[in-house]
Amino acid sequence: xxxxxxxxxxxxxxxxxxxxxxxxxxxxxxxKGVRFERxxxxxxxxxxxxxxxxxxxxxxxIDRLVAEKGYQSWDVISMRADNPQKxxxxxxxxxxxxxxxxxxxxxxxxxxxxxxxxxxxIYQILCEKNDxxxxxxxxxxxxxxxxxxxxxxxxxxxxxxxxxxxxTGDTIADAYPRLP
Numbered sequence: 001x002x003x004x005x006x007x008x009x010x011x012x013x014x015x016x017x018x019x020x021x022x023x024x025x026x027x028x029x030x031x032k033g034v035r036f037e038r039x040x041x042x043x044x045x046x047x048x049x050x051x052x053x054x055x056x057x058x059x060x061x062i063d064r065l066v067a068e069k070g071y072q073s074w075d076v077i078s079m080r081a082d083n084p085q086k087x088x089x090x091x092x093x094x095x096x097x098x099x100x101x102x103x104x105x106x107x108x109x110x111x112x113x114x115x116x117x118x119x120x121x122i123y124q125i126l127c128e129k130n131d132x133x134x135x136x137x138x139x140x141x142x143x144x145x146x147x148x149x150x151x152x153x154x155x156x157x158x159x160x161x162x163x164x165x166x167x168t169g170d171t172i173a174d175a176y177p178r179l180p
Contacts, residue, residue: 001020002038003125005017006124007124034139043057069102072158076153086145086147090146101137109151117172
């Protein structure tokens with residue numbers, strides 16, 4: 001179940017707000033300029049869908065975002081617990097960073113934890129199947145895929161180069177809860 005937990009950026013153990021209600025999550029995040037939506041596939045994708053099948057199932061929603069925001073490219077990323085580089089990738093994503101473009105992710109299956117550092121608070125958004133999140137360009141954040149990752153997500157980009165991170169050097173992410 002999707003969830004949002006908000007902490008202050010000086011107190012990592014006691015949340016100031018929590019909810020698993022999609023409408024409440026959307027309202028809180030939209031108030032900070034973060035897009036949060038729930039999408040549905042227009043067909044059954046099966047147990048292990050190919051990237052082409054995933055894109056075809058959500059092309060209508062991707063087209064809507066492209067028309068609205070001018071995004072230029074998209075792809076599908078999958079991560080599984082048996083990936084030999086999972087620890088290296090997890091460590092990289094756990095470092096606070098920003099992007100020069102929006103970071104748009106739609107979870108087709110599985111889950112991941114986006115952590116946004118906004119206005120003196122840490123917003124931890126547990127994104128699961130059918131969740132779309134768009135983190136605005138320049139927003140300090142990190143991502144936790146857990147120690148046994150399992151997710152497939154559509155990534156949507158403003159530029160052809162795709163995901164380019166600018167690490168902040170701040171170690172704040174080390175203080176906050178992570179996925180098991």
